[in-house]
Amino acid sequence: MSSTATVTDLCAQLRLLLESSPDAITLDELLTRVAAFVVACSESADSGALRRELEDELQVIYDDVLGHAFFPQAEVFLAVLYHLRPVLPSHSIISTWFELVLRPTLREPKLPLSVVDHAKELILYALDPRNNFSDSEEGSTDAEKQKERVGDFRRRLMDLYLLDAFNESSGEDVLEWAELSEEERERKACWKANLEDVLVRVGLQRPQDFLTELYRCFDSPVSRLQLLILLSVYTSEAEFPDHAEVLASHPLMTSLLHCLVFDSSSTACTIALTILIKLLPIFAVKACEQLKRLLPLLLVILARIICWKERRSPESVPPIIPDAEDSEDEDAVASDTEEDSAAASIQTLPIREDLDWNALELTFDGPQSKAPSAHRYFTFLYYLFPCNTIRFLRYPVRYLDDNGLESLYAVDWEKALDEDKIRSKSERLLRSHILHPLLIWREATEELERPDFWAKYDIPQIVSSATMLDVRSAVLGIQQEGDPAPDTAPSEAEIADTVPLSSSLETVHLATAAPETVEPTRLQVSLSGMVATSVALKSGLDIEVVDASPSWASMLFPLQPGTRSPSRADREQPSEESTDAWNGAIPRHVAQAISALQREVLLLKNDLNLELWTARENVKHIGRLYKERVLSRNEEVERQGLHNRLKEYKHREARLRQELREEKDQSAAQRVRYTDWNRELQDRIAALRAEKKTWTSEAAAMRAAEKEAKDTFEAQRKLLAEANHTVFRLQTQIKEHAHKVDRLYDYETQIDQLMRLQRLWYEESDVHKLNDSKEYLAAFASKYKKMELRVDAHQRTQMEMEENAAAQRQQLLLLESKLDHYKKQLEQARRTSVLSRQSELPAEWRRTQEANEKLRNENEELRDEIEEVKAMVEVLKEQRAGRTGLVHSPRSSPPL
Structure with a gap:
């Protein structure tokens, strides 16, 4: 079956299943076919055309079957999309299926968890750049466009979380939330929770991209609180420590620290401080060097928190729920009343211009806001760097100057920090902690240079060890060591900290106004019920809430017409204007x-x-x-x-x-x-x-x-x-040869007979004479033959000698002709010498005479040579004659 027929058959079966046709196959069989199609499409050479055809068919099925009623068949359609994700292009998920399928699924609270998980997995798959280059090569224009599309989709999700999801820090959103029905509230809560879960999972898979997106949005003070809440959830994940080193070296970490230094919103600083409290033990294990580099700035944050200037509104309302540390800090609060009343008149320090930081001044326009608690933050800093922390609290400005930290404000550290106030405020923190052993054995500089004492610790051990530095935890630990049996009765401190959780202002006011005279009642709760509820909530199963509490909004004001969620432009308006806008509608x-x-x-x-x-x-x-x-x-x-x-x-x-x-x-x-x-x-x-x-x-x-x-x-x-x-x-x-041997015997007999006859014949005299004559004739014939050979040799030698003599005669004639020529030359020379004597000098005559004498000598030598040649010819003739005689000398030869 061809690939086109496979796509057609697959989409036809999906349509039948969505229409609940009796001829439809089951969902498991359909998913099996989907898996087979994914494998075939991956191995096909024309996979791009198959994907486009599949996308068109799915779009047609959605328009025909699911366009008017999606949620009843959401499970089937999302299951198919989930199993088709290896062959679905990311741009298809981003541009088509997110708005049609995924976004409505994330908003619907009544869908099964598996359907929601499929939608989240599809979004995460589309956000992974490694799954976006199936049709284009790395580095090509299409690949760059796909990367840009993924980045835009990530920013879109972040904008949806900031602008479209329920904002707990927005007064307009709270009013809108109060006016909504229970179903609409569930939808908004589900939408925000799912968006938050998707963003957190993106951060765990792609931490660099997620943190960069947070850093991009962190510049806006309006959305900073929401981003801090999201970052707090992200850092609370169990898998976050594996990516902590990325955050430690990311610019977002600097922005988080600047938020704690510059922002005036106690709520935002409290959440940011909570994030920092969780990051300290994690960085100590995963990014120790970056933590040491940030230590001076962390200590500046400690000074800022303990010297926090509280804001008091002109018409203050008592806090709804008192802080757990109020009972311990009553004396501190009483002593700081004058400072709090004058805080409004004190201007904040100017920020350095090169930092380009937009401070968050106000989040809620309400009653007096409690300053962030620095107790636990100090506990972790004191545990990790005890010597540096104590040295900073003793001499803050000198410590920062020694560590080379430039002032973050437009003024220097001496004007920015009040050392006396830091020392006085830190006394309460120091009294609430026990002595750290390393304060005795180490110095501040040695603490940063030598190996850390927690180098072999894990995060839970650092958290527990730091907690034990608190006096209360240390006392409790000593009590547990002394009395290992569990004490079910609460202690006096626990009774003092127990406050009835009520939304009534009068009840809370009485509890805070007279804490010494009114003994708070102990809450009666079921521990087994709490455990069962916690397990049910953490299990991820579908649960139904019964006996829901009545809406508190109906007690405060009547229902108002629904309002839309604020846009980014609305949120960037001044908070005072938005406050006046909705304050005019309610008291x-x-x-x-x-x-x-x-x-x-x-x-x-x-x-x-x-x-x-x-x-x-x-x-x-x-x-x-x-x-x-x-x-x-x-x-x-x-x-x-x-x-x-x-x-x-x-x-x-x-x-x-x-x-x-x-x-x-x-x-x-x-x-x-x-x-x-x-x-x-x-x-x-x-x-x-x-x-x-x-x-x-x-x-x-x-x-x-x-x-x-x-x-x-x-x-x-x-x-x-x-x-x-x-x-x-x-x-x-x-x-x-047997017959021949027989004949041989006969021949031998005959030979013997003939030999006898021969002996008899030799014994006669005539026979002897005949034999002698035969020998003589044979010798004579041999001698004659030798003589003939000798004669022939002499003749040949004579002929050769004659030839040599002829050659010698020719040579003699040649020499004689040369001699005549020389004589003629001599005569001519004599004539010329006679003539030259008369004209030339005697020296020349002598030279001529010498030349003539030389010629005479040469002539004599030539004559001698001719005589020698003649003698040699004669000698050769004699030698030839003698050699011929030796060759033909007679030799004796045996007779025939």
């Missing part, structure tokens, strides 16, 4: 109560997030301690067993020592006998070795003899075979 005290409730809800959620994170880390630490306790118990049991075994071994040792002495005596005697026996054995071994050596040599000789005999036998076998063959051939020849 002032109601608006302040709503703002206070908003802030308290955010802070409670932030505290809950921090406590859950701390509880998770403590549970990890408890698990490790439990393992160590089990190991220690096992080690104690093992130690006791080893102690008992040691006693047994000591008794056994004494007995064995006695036996050892006896054995030593016996071994000494045995050693003597062994020496004799060993000597005897050595002699035997030597004799056996000599015998073995003799046997070895004899065996070698016998093997050589055996080999030689085998070779001899082999040669004799070959000779015997040849002899047999020769005998056979001779026998055959004997048989062939």
Whole structure:
């Protein structure tokens, strides 16, 4: 079946299943076919055309079947899209299916969790750049466009979270939330939770891109609180420590620290401080060097938090829920009343212009806002860097100057920091913590240079160890060591901290106004019910909320017409204008109560997030301690067993020592006998070795003899075979020549007879004479023959000599002609000399005379040479004649 037919068949089966046709196959069978199609499409050479055709078919199915009613068939359609995601282009998911399918799914709270998970996975798949280059090469124009499209989609999700989701810090959103029905609230809550989950999972998969997007939006003060809430959720994830190093070196970390230094919103700073509290132990394990680099700025944040200038509105409303530390800090609050009342008149320090920071001045327009608590933040800083923390609190400006930290404000550190106030405010923190041991053994500079004492610790151990520096935790730990039995009755401190959680202003006001006279009632709660509810919420199953509490909004004001969610342009307007806009519709005290409730809800959620994170880390630490306790118990049991075994071994040792002495005596005697026996054995071994050596040599000789005999036998076998063959051939020849042998006997008989006749014939005289004459004739004939040969040789020699003589005569004639020529030249020279004598000088005449004399000498020499040649010719003739005589000398030859 072709690929086109496969796409058509797959879409036809999907349509039948969505229309609930009786001919439709089951969802599992359809998903099996989808998986087979994905494999076939991946292996096909024309995968791009198949994907486009599949996308068109799915679009047609959605328009025809699901366009008017999507949610009843959302599970089937999303399951198919989820299993088709390897062949779905990212731009298709982003531009088409997000608006049609994924976004409505994330908004609907009544869908099964599997459907929502499929939608989230499709979004995450579209946001992964590694899945976006199936149709284009890396570095091409299409690939760059796909990367840009993915980045735009990521920014779009962030904008949806900031602008479209419910904003707990916006008064307009809270009013709109109060006026919505329960179903609409569930939809908004589901939309925000799903968006938050998607963004957090994107941050865990692509931390660099996620943090860059947060950093881009962090410049706007309006959305900073929402981003801090999202970042708090992100840092609370169990997988976040694996990506903590990315955040430590990212510019977003600097922006987070600047938020804590410059922003005046206590809510935003509280949430940012919570994030920083969670990051300190994580950075200590995962990014220690970056943490040391940020330490001066972290200490500046500590100084800013402990010297926080609280804001007090002109018509203040008491806080809805008192802080847990109010009972401990009553004296501090009373002493700071004058400072708080004058805080409004004090202007904030100007920020350095090169930092380009837009400070968040106000989040909620409500009653007095409590300053962020620096207790736990100081605990972690004090645990990790005790010497540097104490040195900073002692001399803040000197410490910052020594570490080279430039002032973040337009003024220097001496004007920006109040050292006396920092020291006075930090006394309460120092009194609430025990002494750190490293304060005695290390200095501040040594603390940053030497290896960290927590280098081998994990995050839960750092959290638990830092918590034990708190006096309350240390006292509780000492009590638990003294009384290991669990104490079910709450302590006095716990009773004092117990406050009835009520939304009534009067009740809260009474509880805060007279904390010493009114004894708060203890809440009666079911621990098993709380555990069951917590397990049900964490299990991810669909649950139904029963006995829902009545809406608090109906108690404060009547329902108002629904309002839209604010856009970014609306949010960037000044907070005072927005406050006046909706304050005119409701009473002032109601608006302040709503703002206070908003802030308290955010802070409670932030505290809950921090406590859950701390509880998770403590549970990890408890698990490790439990393992160590089990190991220690096992080690104690093992130690006791080893102690008992040691006693047994000591008794056994004494007995064995006695036996050892006896054995030593016996071994000494045995050693003597062994020496004799060993000597005897050595002699035997030597004799056996000599015998073995003799046997070895004899065996070698016998093997050589055996080999030689085998070779001899082999040669004799070959000779015997040849002899047999020769005998056979001779026998055959004997048989062939038997008749000839018989005739040979006859011939021998005849020869004997003839020999007798010959002897008789030789004995006669005539026969002897005849024989002598034959010999003489033979000798004469031989001599004659020799003479003929000699004559022929002489003739040939004579002819050669004649030829040589002719050649010599020609040479003589040539020499005579040359001599005549020389004579003529001599005569001519004489004539010329006579003529020249008359004209030339005597010297020339002498030279001519010398030349003539020279010519005469040469002439004489030539004559001598001619005579010598003639003599040589004669000698050669004689030699030729003598050699011929030797060749033809007579030689005796035997007679024929």
